[in-house]
Amino acid sequence: MDLTVNGRARAVDVDESTPLLYVLSDELALNGPKFGCGLGQCGACTVIVKGQAIRSCVTPVKAVAGAEITTLEGLGTPEKPHPIQQAFIEEQAAQCGFCLSGVILAGKALVDRNPKPTEEQIHQALSGVLCRCFGHTRMIAAIKRYAAGRTAILPER
Amino acid sequence: MKGTSCRDLGLRIRDSVVSRRALLKASGALIVSFSLDPTDAFGQAVATLVGSPSKDVDGWLAIAADGTVTAFTGKCEIGQGLYTAQAQLVAEELSVPVTRVKLIQCQTGTTPDQGVTSGAQSHPQNFNHSNLALAGATAREALLQMASKHLGVPVDQLTVRDGVVRHHTRKVTYGELIGGKKFNLALSSTAKRRHPREWTVLGTSVKRLDMPEMVTGRLEYVHNVRVPGMVHGRVVRPPTVGATLVSVDESSVGSMPGFIKVVVKNNFVGVVFEKQWQAIQAAAELTATWKHGPSLPPQASFYDHLRTLPSRDTLQVDSKDVEANLGSAAQVVRATYLHPYQMHGSVGSSCAVADVKADSATIWSPTQGVYPQRDSCAMVLGMPKDKVKVIYSRGSGCYGINGADTVSYDAALLSQAVGRPVRVQLSRKDEMAWENFGLAFVVDQRGGLDRDGNIVAWDYEAWSATRGGRPGYGQPGNQVTGFLAGFQPAAFTPRSPAPPPNGPFANGQNVVPSYVTGSRNGVSGGTGTVKSERMLSRVVESPFWTGPLRSPNRLQNTFAHECFMDELAARAKADPVEYRLRHLRDPRLIGVVRAAAKAANWQTRPSPRTRNTEPAARNLELGTRDLSGRGMACVLYEGDNGYCSMVAEVEVNIGTGAVAVKRLVMALDSGPVSNPDGIRNQAEGGALHGVSRALFEEVTWDDEKVTSVDWRTYRTFPVGFDIPMLETVLINTMDAEANGAGETSITVTAAAIGNAIFDATGLRIRQLPFTPDRMKAALGAN
Numbered sequence: 001m002d003l004t005v006n007g008r009a010r011a012v013d014v015d016e017s018t019p020l021l022y023v024l025s026d027e028l029a030l031n032g033p034k035f036g037c038g039l040g041q042c043g044a045c046t047v048i049v050k051g052q053a054i055r056s057c058v059t060p061v062k063a064v065a066g067a068e069i070t071t072l073e074g075l076g077t078p079e080k081p082h083p084i085q086q087a088f089i090e091e092q093a094a095q096c097g098f099c100l101s102g103v104i105l106a107g108k109a110l111v112d113r114n115p116k117p118t119e120e121q122i123h124q125a126l127s128g129v130l131c132r133c134f135g136h137t138r139m140i141a142a143i144k145r146y147a148a149g150r151t152a153i154l155p156e157r
Numbered sequence: 158m159k160g161t162s163c164r165d166l167g168l169r170i171r172d173s174v175v176s177r178r179a180l181l182k183a184s185g186a187l188i189v190s191f192s193l194d195p196t197d198a199f200g201q202a203v204a205t206l207v208g209s210p211s212k213d214v215d216g217w218l219a220i221a222a223d224g225t226v227t228a229f230t231g232k233c234e235i236g237q238g239l240y241t242a243q244a245q246l247v248a249e250e251l252s253v254p255v256t257r258v259k260l261i262q263c264q265t266g267t268t269p270d271q272g273v274t275s276g277a278q279s280h281p282q283n284f285n286h287s288n289l290a291l292a293g294a295t296a297r298e299a300l301l302q303m304a305s306k307h308l309g310v311p312v313d314q315l316t317v318r319d320g321v322v323r324h325h326t327r328k329v330t331y332g333e334l335i336g337g338k339k340f341n342l343a344l345s346s347t348a349k350r351r352h353p354r355e356w357t358v359l360g361t362s363v364k365r366l367d368m369p370e371m372v373t374g375r376l377e378y379v380h381n382v383r384v385p386g387m388v389h390g391r392v393v394r395p396p397t398v399g400a401t402l403v404s405v406d407e408s409s410v411g412s413m414p415g416f417i418k419v420v421v422k423n424n425f426v427g428v429v430f431e432k433q434w435q436a437i438q439a440a441a442e443l444t445a446t447w448k449h450g451p452s453l454p455p456q457a458s459f460y461d462h463l464r465t466l467p468s469r470d471t472l473q474v475d476s477k478d479v480e481a482n483l484g485s486a487a488q489v490v491r492a493t494y495l496h497p498y499q500m501h502g503s504v505g506s507s508c509a510v511a512d513v514k515a516d517s518a519t520i521w522s523p524t525q526g527v528y529p530q531r532d533s534c535a536m537v538l539g540m541p542k543d544k545v546k547v548i549y550s551r552g553s554g555c556y557g558i559n560g561a562d563t564v565s566y567d568a569a570l571l572s573q574a575v576g577r578p579v580r581v582q583l584s585r586k587d588e589m590a591w592e593n594f595g596l597a598f599v600v601d602q603r604g605g606l607d608r609d610g611n612i613v614a615w616d617y618e619a620w621s622a623t624r625g626g627r628p629g630y631g632q633p634g635n636q637v638t639g640f641l642a643g644f645q646p647a648a649f650t651p652r653s654p655a656p657p658p659n660g661p662f663a664n665g666q667n668v669v670p671s672y673v674t675g676s677r678n679g680v681s682g683g684t685g686t687v688k689s690e691r692m693l694s695r696v697v698e699s700p701f702w703t704g705p706l707r708s709p710n711r712l713q714n715t716f717a718h719e720c721f722m723d724e725l726a727a728r729a730k731a732d733p734v735e736y737r738l739r740h741l742r743d744p745r746l747i748g749v750v751r752a753a754a755k756a757a758n759w760q761t762r763p764s765p766r767t768r769n770t771e772p773a774a775r776n777l778e779l780g781t782r783d784l785s786g787r788g789m790a791c792v793l794y795e796g797d798n799g800y801c802s803m804v805a806e807v808e809v810n811i812g813t814g815a816v817a818v819k820r821l822v823m824a825l826d827s828g829p830v831s832n833p834d835g836i837r838n839q840a841e842g843g844a845l846h847g848v849s850r851a852l853f854e855e856v857t858w859d860d861e862k863v864t865s866v867d868w869r870t871y872r873t874f875p876v877g878f879d880i881p882m883l884e885t886v887l888i889n890t891m892d893a894e895a896n897g898a899g900e901t902s903i904t905v906t907a908a909a910i911g912n913a914i915f916d917a918t919g920l921r922i923r924q925l926p927f928t929p930d931r932m933k934a935a936l937g938a939n
Contacts, residue, residue, distance in 0.1 A: 031374050
């Protein structure tokens with residue numbers, strides 16, 4: 001099966017009903033998306049497909065064949081983080097960090113389609129994402145920081 | 158106590174009356190005030206808390222020729238920011254840039270044995286005058302001596318900065334002095350440490366060194382450990398509590414793709430497949446027959462049930478005049494507080510990787526204690542412990558003993574059975590149904606007031622239910638996997654009545670409220686002024702596994718104490734803050750109470766707000782839907798490990814019963830602040846975790862099994878939730894010892910919210926969580 005993950009074409013040999021998460025973790029050795037519940041309830045396995053933050057633990061791999069799949073690794077690197085990742089660093093918006101695929105990618109998907117989200121819209125986008133270290137305040141601040149920075153540079157584009 | 162078996166260890170730890178500070182000093186080669194006999198149970202309890210860390214500089218530090226410092230620590234990063242704080246500590250003591258410090262965390266055979274990273278003990282043990290801090294200070298003095306010889310200049314004429322020792326224009330680097338060589342030097346108790354007033358690295362908000370890797374998905378968690386030849390296991394837990402295995406039909410999964418093996422050991426069952434998804438499907442398909450155990454006690458009457466069980470009783474303090482003083486008091490107030498089982502509920506279910514060969518084993522584990530995991534896992538494997546290596550690998554935040562240790566046994570057993578490296582991650586249900594829950598509590602309080610409303614006597618009697626716990630160095634049966642594989646949990650031996658209190662006062666579980674003197678043998682160790690005091694703890698057997706959950710027992714006791722203190726203040730018609738201050742004598746506890754009250758702009762008046770005491774129906778008639786109120790709570794965590802107070806502001810919707818927490822203002826004093834932003838992050842997370850536990854979290858069960866097994870049935874709140882404003886006041890007490898901080902704010906949150914609900918509504922809700930149904934029932938009865 002052919003996939004496009006973080007801009008690279010990847011061929012994998014798996015049962016096509018396998019949830020995307022296990023393909024990303026075990027076949028492609030990606031660390032970003034994580035198994036939290038396997039039920040689509042927590043967000044730790046989140047990836048972006050066609051601009052939408054989706055739950056890879058309940059998405060069969062065949063459903064995303066041919067689509068561009070972006071994991072947390074696909075945004076930036078430790079040396080050159082994506083602006084939303086930089087915003088999380090600035091706000092120190094994590095503790096254990098296990099939930100970050102859900103928090104960052106749900107935040108990015110929201111802001112990319114709605115550059116000036118209201119507080120309520122941010123809450124809505126993160127209404128299915130859990131962080132049990134409860135870094136909520138800083139995470140919301142980081143998403144707002146990303147949105148503000150993105151808006152500030154929009155006119156230059 | 159000599160000759161006591163390991164099986165009594167859990168009880169001995171709970172009964173231990175020696176303070177953690179005393180343990181620390183005994184372990185830190187500073188003051189040995191009592192003998193530490195490793196053959197007795199108390200000695201073993203100490204060992205589990207603090208381990209037996211190296212007494213030599215080389216056990217803690219190495220400096221390479223390029224000046225890079227490698228520090229070895231037995232206290233690990235579990236999301237609390239400790240990697241960064243310890244790097245700051247080493248950088249500070251050695252005068253090197255923090256970026257030049259690398260930490261090796263928790264690997265058996267490589268790092269010091271510091272027991273478990275738990276109990277808010279990392280700062281007390283590694284940032285005071287022992288262990289890692291003392292290693293840094295000893296090394297710095299040794300390096301200055303070497304530089305003195307090298308440069309031919311007395312030490313007092315040398316300066317050191319960024320790992321370079323200078324005398325005017327001449328200089329020598331650490332790398333040149335010691336690079337690649339051993340110090341061969343014992344930790345020096347006289348080594349002079351950097352005072353917080355001199356700090357340039359500690360005391361600053363150094364950003365988390367691991368954050369760039371975390372936010373970009375590069376950090377390797379244990380879930381991402383990939384060993385060549387690794388296959389995937391999944392466990393099959395019993396369907397009900399207490400069920401035992403009758404038979405397993407291997408053929409039910411034997412023809413599924415990727416099949417390797419069905420593994421059975423006593424009641425332990427697991428499957429091993431080539432791929433993870435195959436193992437997950439097979440675990441669901443496997444046909445196993447189980448014999449059900451006895452029915453569980455009904456949840457509806459569980460708190461009353463606890464009172465009927467045989468108990469192991471401990472008196473923390475007993476002035477022996479409580480009944481007399483209650484009898485002669487102008488008023489006696491009685492109340493019972495109820496706290497449910499709650500779970501760690503890590504966002505990632507627990508995972509481990511094991512590579513067990515015929516004569517050796519390597520375990521990649523998110524355990525909080527690699528040496529206890531090594532020793533107990535060796536028992537599970539039937540292998541000498543020196544053949545087992547445990548490598549700490551980051552997990553999902555644990556908040557105490559989640560599934561980290563038990564899944565390490567799972568991986569070890571499955572790997573041993575198939576002779577290949579095996580990765581195991583628990584299902585959400587297996588994590589939630591079988592983890593070691595935080596304890597359920599019933600607390601009866603009685604308080605006597607004199608004619609002026611002052612407290613003249615305080616009586617506490619509590620029942621808490623326990624089973625198993627941390628495995629320590631020799632009790633794998635304290636965890637579900639060890640038990641299923643044939644080991645027993647710590648034995649339970651009832652003991653009633655309790656023996657008289659003995660030994661020095663300690664308040665490690667916050668059994669003793671802040672407002673009494675905490676006296677033993679005429680010496681007061683508590684923080685308050687009330688002399689007439691009796692605190693009796695009754696431990697009973699739990700049907701479910703239990704273990705330390707963030708602020709274990711301290712939270713349950715503090716909920717009961719701080720709400721009851723509010724009840725006494727209300728009965729005395731006194732302002733809750735003024736009333737607390739009236740009964741406190743510890744200046745630092747008084748300090749945090751005043752600081753939070755000031756920051757919250759606390760209005761001095763008794764609770765409840767008078768206009769809010771109208772019946773709910775009347776308020777609805779008047780068009781009032783949301784009643785607002787504020788509450789205060791405070792604690793000296795563990796009796797000696799960090800001060801915290803909190804003001805909560807809430808709104809109670811009297812139509813729906815929903816409680817909205819609008820604002821939390823905290824004040825913390827944990828001694829010198831290592832990293833201001835780091836402690837704020839912990840205080841904020843702890844406070845919101847406390848809100849979740851106060852409003853939503855409760856383990857549920859039916860007559861045979863746990864029924865709170867996912868995020869629909871065990872409630873918490875998501876990142877997108879209407880969270881309170883958080884404000885943290887840090888009191889940086891630079892001449893005090895370093896205390897823990899990460900468990901302080903969560904300890905007071907439920908009580909502060911409960912007191913605010915009372916202020917808002919005049920209703921005292923004495924059972925957690927404060928659910929809308931519970932609130933509505935109380936509002937309806939009003």
